[in-house]
Amino acid sequence: MKLSRKRFLLSFAAGVVLPLLIPLIDKLPKNSRLKRFLRPPGAGSEKEFLKACIGCGECANVCPNKCIEMHGLDQGLENLATPKIIARSRACTLCMACTQICPTDALKKLEPTEEGMKAVDMGKAYLSTDICYSFHGRTCGVCYRACPLPGVAMTIGLFEQPTIHQDACVGCGLCESACIHMPQAVRIVPKHELEAMKPRNELAFIKVPK
Template sequence: MSKKPLRPPGASKEVDFISSCIRCSKCAQVCPYKSIKIASLFDGITIMGTPVIKARDIPCYLCMKCPPVCPSGALNRKLRNKKDVRMGTARINKKECLAWQGTLCRSCYQSCPIFDEAIKMDNELRPVVDEKKCVGCGICENVCPVEPAAIVVVTGGR
């Protein structure tokens, strides 16, 4: 199953994003963390040249520098508050998650920038994602000690 690309904060729906992004790379250039990469032919012909975030490598740290520099409107320039970002939603594979298998692990919970809101710990100290509050930045996916990550950001379906 191929994973849809994770887009920078403020991105419109995928079909609209693809048609409105002018592939100028300004969002990638302004990203201080180098989280935003430009999709190559290997990522697929339809997304080639567009900005993508590969959270397992470098997640989005929600600095919010990319939306204001987008000249085409593919990224919502008015977006300022990190809690309003909707890049995707983190999903936990409970069969692979250490905490869900009885080993104490709080990596995703402690790393989440929407602390104790987007990811909470249940009574048995297992992480639970609040889909309404998760912004989809991918920091949880990046810090997950399991390989492949037991928590991944999925796009669409919101």
């Protein structure tokens, strides 16, 4: 069978270029990679999760909201084929379907109840009051109405000014996804970033959304 040019180029890329490219990508400084992603519900520490996840993609296949995607090479080899959620584009609805199907318990089983939701730890939401509409004379409240734990993880006051309760926030990203300000006034800092973050640098990191 005659080899087409397209097939030849694909074979060449897969057999020659890719093996050379992967080590270079993996050696890029970690702070040069895009890191703002969440792990699905039920994930433990990042170290434990990466050790247990086999990259089967079942969590993404079963997700009814289609918010779970699989990593390519953008985050290096350690994250290749592992699941991610980008809150800005599509947040987690905490249906817990992914936790029920994970074959290796990289995602611990959780039930879609209030208690199950409270056990989720994907990250923490942080609010920039300097750009939030409700802190500047325009009532909004969409983040509160999007929160799966209203009155617990988030409360609102005068002019629907939101208050995030860090001890109860599960980091699902629904508030960030719902925020109508551009850039978003509320952002989720993923758990894996919080794990690596020194307390003295935390406020500097979250003060201005990027």
